[in-house]
Amino acid sequence: MTPKEILQKWIDCFNAADAVALANLYAQDAINHQVANTPVIGKTAIHEMFVNEFATSKMVCIVEHIFEDGEWAIMEWKDPLGLRGCGFFHVQNDKIVFQRGYWDKLSFLKQHGLPVENSDENPNT
Template identity: 65%
Template sequence: MHGREAIATLFRTEFARATMVCEVEQILEYGEWAAMEWRDPLGLRGCGFFRVRDGRIVFQRGYFDQLSFFRQHGLAVPDHCLG
């Protein structure tokens, strides 16, 4: 996904689906790169990787168990997640 509007639309849509809480466990930095490990109060865990240039995130990738997230929040699994 590219561009501020596409990112903003994704976050508006996803954050409207469930109450999400991210408690940072640790942040590691090396040059332009950072990694964040997190957990939520329901026990879900994940991590995110970021590349930052000139104070802006130019790359982000995150990992967590999306199926567990859907189940914890009583959400239907979207068809595009079922393969």
């Protein structure tokens, strides 16, 4: 499968809130790094992350653009509340080995009525 086809499966599983199917798209030692959060390492940890996220809020990925470049699929997205972001998916042997996402975590937390966490990493918060 091409990286773009893997990404389309990822979008379908994400929008169905199917953490098991999502995790199965990742390699055993994959890394999911949403830059607003600490990187999540390993298929099991990625599965747990999705289980927790889907239990916390309803999330929908509306694709604006998908691009493919070699082993990479890149997506620009929005959600029904107006949040926008982009994701980069490195695919090898039909599995996601690395994912990086850029989005505004503060806006997401506020839109979903979730608590804004203090961070020890940033003394200005």
